[in-house]
Amino acid sequence: MIRVALFIPCFVDQLAPTIGQAAVRVLERAGCTVEFPEAQTCCGQPAFSTGHWREARALAERFVRVFAAAEAVVCPSGSCAATARRAFALLDDGDAAWRRDAAALAPRVFEFSEFLVRRLRLTDVGAFFPHRVAYHDACHLLRELGVRDEPRQLLREVRGLELVEMEEPEECCGFGGAFAVALPAISAALGRRKAANVERAQAEFVTTGDPSCLLHIGGVLARQRARARAIHLAEILAAERRPGAAPARP
Amino acid sequence: MNAERQFRRAGARAAADAARQDFLRAGLAGYGHAAAGARRRFADWSAARDRCQEVKAEALAHLDAYLLRFEERVVARGGHVFWAETAAAARDYILGVARRHGARRVIKSKSMVSEEVRLTPALEAAGIATVETDLGEFIVQLRREPPFHIVTPAMHLRRGEIAALFQRELGAPPGADSAEELAGAARRALRDQFLAAEMGITGANFLIAEEGLVAITENEGNARLCSSLPRVHVVLTGLEKVLPRLADLGLFWPVLAAAGTGQPITCYNSLIGGPRQPEERDGPEEFHVVLLDNGRSALLADRERRDTLACIRCGACLNVCPVFHTIGGHAYGATYSGPIGAVLMPQLGGLERFGHLAFASSLCGACTEACPVKIDLHRHLIRNRRDAVAAGRGRRREGWAVRAWAWLAADPRRYQRAGAVLRRLLRVRRVLPGEGGMLDPLRPWTRARALPAPPAESFREWWRRRTAAPPARDSHD
Amino acid sequence: MTDANAGRERILARLRAARAAAPLAPPPAPHAAGVFAPIADPLVRFQEECAANRTELYQVDAANAATCLGDLLAQALAPGDGAPAYVQDAPILRRLLAALPPPLPARLRWSSEAAVGGDAGAAVTLAEALVVRTGSILVSTACGGRAASVLAPVHIVYAEAAQLVPELDQALVAARACAAAASMLCLITGPSRTSDIEKKLVLGAHGPRRLVLLLAR
Ligand code: SF4
Numbered sequence: 001m002i003r004v005a006l007f008i009p010c011f012v013d014q015l016a017p018t019i020g021q022a023a024v025r026v027l028e029r030a031g032c033t034v035e036f037p038e039a040q041t042c043c044g045q046p047a048f049s050t051g052h053w054r055e056a057r058a059l060a061e062r063f064v065r066v067f068a069a070a071e072a073v074v075c076p077s078g079s080c081a082a083t084a085r086r087a088f089a090l091l092d093d094g095d096a097a098w099r100r101d102a103a104a105l106a107p108r109v110f111e112f113s114e115f116l117v118r119r120l121r122l123t124d125v126g127a128f129f130p131h132r133v134a135y136h137d138a139c140h141l142l143r144e145l146g147v148r149d150e151p152r153q154l155l156r157e158v159r160g161l162e163l164v165e166m167e168e169p170e171e172c173c174g175f176g177g178a179f180a181v182a183l184p185a186i187s188a189a190l191g192r193r194k195a196a197n198v199e200r201a202q203a204e205f206v207t208t209g210d211p212s213c214l215l216h217i218g219g220v221l222a223r224q225r226a227r228a229r230a231i232h233l234a235e236i237l238a239a240e241r242r243p244g245a246a247p248a249r250p
Numbered sequence: 251m252n253a254e255r256q257f258r259r260a261g262a263r264a265a266a267d268a269a270r271q272d273f274l275r276a277g278l279a280g281y282g283h284a285a286a287g288a289r290r291r292f293a294d295w296s297a298a299r300d301r302c303q304e305v306k307a308e309a310l311a312h313l314d315a316y317l318l319r320f321e322e323r324v325v326a327r328g329g330h331v332f333w334a335e336t337a338a339a340a341r342d343y344i345l346g347v348a349r350r351h352g353a354r355r356v357i358k359s360k361s362m363v364s365e366e367v368r369l370t371p372a373l374e375a376a377g378i379a380t381v382e383t384d385l386g387e388f389i390v391q392l393r394r395e396p397p398f399h400i401v402t403p404a405m406h407l408r409r410g411e412i413a414a415l416f417q418r419e420l421g422a423p424p425g426a427d428s429a430e431e432l433a434g435a436a437r438r439a440l441r442d443q444f445l446a447a448e449m450g451i452t453g454a455n456f457l458i459a460e461e462g463l464v465a466i467t468e469n470e471g472n473a474r475l476c477s478s479l480p481r482v483h484v485v486l487t488g489l490e491k492v493l494p495r496l497a498d499l500g501l502f503w504p505v506l507a508a509a510g511t512g513q514p515i516t517c518y519n520s521l522i523g524g525p526r527q528p529e530e531r532d533g534p535e536e537f538h539v540v541l542l543d544n545g546r547s548a549l550l551a552d553r554e555r556r557d558t559l560a561c562i563r564c565g566a567c568l569n570v571c572p573v574f575h576t577i578g579g580h581a582y583g584a585t586y587s588g589p590i591g592a593v594l595m596p597q598l599g600g601l602e603r604f605g606h607l608a609f610a611s612s613l614c615g616a617c618t619e620a621c622p623v624k625i626d627l628h629r630h631l632i633r634n635r636r637d638a639v640a641a642g643r644g645r646r647r648e649g650w651a652v653r654a655w656a657w658l659a660a661d662p663r664r665y666q667r668a669g670a671v672l673r674r675l676l677r678v679r680r681v682l683p684g685e686g687g688m689l690d691p692l693r694p695w696t697r698a699r700a701l702p703a704p705p706a707e708s709f710r711e712w713w714r715r716r717t718a719a720p721p722a723r724d725s726h727d
Numbered sequence: 728m729t730d731a732n733a734g735r736e737r738i739l740a741r742l743r744a745a746r747a748a749a750p751l752a753p754p755p756a757p758h759a760a761g762v763f764a765p766i767a768d769p770l771v772r773f774q775e776e777c778a779a780n781r782t783e784l785y786q787v788d789a790a791n792a793a794t795c796l797g798d799l800l801a802q803a804l805a806p807g808d809g810a811p812a813y814v815q816d817a818p819i820l821r822r823l824l825a826a827l828p829p830p831l832p833a834r835l836r837w838s839s840e841a842a843v844g845g846d847a848g849a850a851v852t853l854a855e856a857l858v859v860r861t862g863s864i865l866v867s868t869a870c871g872g873r874a875a876s877v878l879a880p881v882h883i884v885y886a887e888a889a890q891l892v893p894e895l896d897q898a899l900v901a902a903r904a905c906a907a908a909a910s911m912l913c914l915i916t917g918p919s920r921t922s923d924i925e926k927k928l929v930l931g932a933h934g935p936r937r938l939v940l941l942l943a944r
Binding site (some may be wrong): 262277280281292293294297298299300303308311312313314315318327333334335336339369383384385386389402403404405407408412429430432433434437440441444459461463469470471472474477478479489496497501503504514515516517519520521523524525526527529530531532533534538541543548550556569574592642670681693 | 732734735737738739741742743744745746747751752758761762763764766771779780790838841842843845861863871872873874875878884885894895896899900902903906908909910912913914915916917918919920922923924925926927929931932933934935939
């Protein structure tokens with residue numbers, strides 16, 4: 001049985017806790033022992049990507065310290081997982097010891113779907129979600145972590161779920177962290193394009209493994225009063241068929 | 251108005267024009283499909299990229315030696331090599347050559363370096379008529395615009411706009427608006443220029459050190475004419491474009507074509523080693539190569555970013571960039587646009603003027619994935635942000651927010667209390683009217699995007715409740 | 728002679744300072760093997776590539792090469808305008824064009840007499856090598872100068888099947904040998920083209936509209 005140390009991105013913790021709760025459920029259903037080290041806060045990605053590397057390094061150090069002994073660190077966010085796995089080492093400032101620590105942790109950090117499929121070799125988690133769903137390839141999942149098929153494999157095994165491919169699934173949704181508020185016009189134009197692709201695919205839900213993309217895409221869809229909604233992959237995988245209950249609609 | 255404000259305004263304007271974006275994307279998507287097809291011709295595209303990266307890294311590691319070798323060979327064939335430290339030095343040298351030959355008419359083929367050094371305005375100011383001969387460049391020159399894209403300069407224009415331009419500027423007949431007719435009109439207009447010009451100026455795609463050859467890649471044949479017909483041929487190029495040996499082109503020619511235009515190989519790949527040789531029938535009497543530094547040697551010294559000099563200007567990173575898709579090339583207000591522009595411009599033109607371009611990216615990484623020489627583009631953008639912050643040129647409000655956040659997140663208890671306050675504030679905001687309106691403090695977000703209701707309970711609060719009262723499985727339902 | 732300039736020394740000093748400590752060691756030349764898929768049938772592949780890049784390929788033999796070339800020239804040189812055909816002065820081309828029917832012989836200009844001019848209606852040249860992988864033709868200034876292969880609206884190349892090489896690698900070896908004497912070489916792949924207007928392919932931008940290859944067995 002694998003002991004999983006869960007990393008919950010700060011923004012999921014505060015604004016979208018249901019994503020974290022769903023991840024816990026799926027992991028436990030998969031037979032993992034889930035722990036949530038409470039000393040964790042933020043992986044430092046916002047500081048890293050805006051160029052505040054001193055602040056990023058301090059947060060990265062906390063992350064490495066908190067998870068140093070973990071067997072596997074699982075995170076329901078592609079970009080936070082990518083930060084821990086790929087960006088930490090860049091914050092070395094010539095410090096070889098830090099590079100070593102960061103490199104030692106990196107192979108134990110997993111994004112949620114990656115962990116299920118690559119590490120647990122699990123694609124059927126017993127979920128039931130009778131809806132038409134489009135998968136958006138969140139950039140960091142796809143390009144930093146090379147996760148393209150894993151989420152789709154998981155979705156294909158969900159009972160009742162119809163997986164559809166939208167156009168331009170790999171095009172950035174336009175969130176981009178600080179970019180979303182620094183250059184809102186460009187960010188929103190990209191978000192509208194993504195939303196239009198979701199709608200054209202006649203999907204009821206758009207999903208991915210990155211909560212921040214979903215906040216952005218979901219926000220655009222809601223503002224446009226679109227039928228489609230954004231939902232995290234973990235929430236779909238956590239949905240189960242309950243006798244007598246109406247079809248899950250989180 | 252400062253460059254950053256100008257950029258924001260131009261970017262927002264372009265982002266609001268959905269029809270133009272569709273047109274731009276349709277064009278770039280055509281490239282995308284072609285490029286995918288061309289990559290399939292490689293048994294192993296990723297191995298090809300690795301080798302390109304390796305060869306370029308070697309060329310840059312010993313750039314001085316390779317350039318000297320190149321110079322020696324060109325000089326041996328009777329050519330001249332001039333090392334220009336700055337844009338002004340390059341301009342002055344070329345003007346000097348033109349004056350010495352009494353040149354009144356210059357024909358030019360596409361060269362981004364000539365845009366970089368603002369060559370055409372300098373020649374025009376000296377009374378030398380200078381004509382761009384690449385069709386796209388010719389069109390944007392007639393419109394008095396800079397190129398929109400480093401490979402395809404007039405891709406932002408529709409056929410009708412070009413037809414109207416040709417009617418006005420070339421006296422082309424109305425109604426002649428097919429691509430064939432327009433290209434034909436340009437061919438006819440430029441034929442006489444080719445035959446009359448005293449001097450031709452081209453760029454270079456590669457400088458072959460061992461054999462002392464300038465390699466020029468093009469489809470139209472205009473660079474061939476510029477380097478064949480006039481009495482003087484000047485090559486203006488960045489000094490980083492070195493490849494060690496001729497044999498390297500067996501890889502770089504197909505890779506450049508695949509990544510750039512999606513062709514298996516470009517139509518004309520010329521190799522030029524000097525002026526007309528004694529046995530030869532035609533060709534220029536004088537041959538000059540101007541090697542431009544203009545900040546490149548400083549970039550070479552920067553180990554972290556040296557790989558930027560490996561760029562072969564294929565344009566692939568522009569073609570896949572979501573920001574470029576949305577705002578196009580002109581909004582950048584820079585010689586080089588798109589991801590490579592955002593990486594390179596602060597190096598060549600100063601952090602002060604171009605530092606803000608580093609923030610014009612969602613950091614999606616599509617550029618890095620597309621780059622045939624594997625330049626770490628999106629991470630260089632972050633490095634440029636880091637340097638902007640270190641130089642005190644970061645975005646001020648963003649800096650406060652990040653520092654405040656980092657301080658809160660340094661202590662889990664502090665962080666948790668702050669989170670609770672934040673959620674409460676967001677709840678209060680929700681009951682206020684006018685979400686997304688002028689008075690909404692979150693307007694940059696909410697103008698185009700709704701913000702969901704903040705939860706009453708954070709994840710960690712839920713977790714604590716759950717672990718305090720086992721068996722609490724599914725207690726969140 | 729290199730124009731003495733102070734900038735040169737300053738630039739070189741900066742480049743030297745940035746130079747890697749490791750000795751000059753170009754990695755092995757990147758050869759096609761391992762990067763490109765192997766070619767099954769060279770001739771078939773060459774035909775396919777030519778078709779794709781719009782090179783007009785005619786396979787001829789000793790018996791019909793002259794007639795074919797004559798027909799092509801008659802086609803390229805409109806009777807009305809009197810535009811000449813520039814021809815590389817090579818024994819094989821002299822031989823092939825010896826029996827050209829009038830009035831065409833009067834319109835031939837041999838490269839030993841004149842460089843190609845703006846009045847060219849066609850150009851006839853030989854090639855240095857042909858590349859199977861890309862359907863390309865390597866020419867040099869030996870074919871009558873730099874303009875010979877670019878200025879005329881129709882470029883006719885006569886080459887022999889023995890000149891086919893599988894990869895760019897071999898063509899570049901040939902190019903290296905030529906570069907000792909020629910100041911310009913060009914690897915030509917199809918007729919001149921542009922896609923600068925709405926991405927639509929137009930043949931005959933500034934160079935030849937037609938590229939014709941007579942491939943002799
Ligand atoms: S950075 Fe890479 S992708 Fe962009 S133009 Fe240069 S070589 Fe091409």
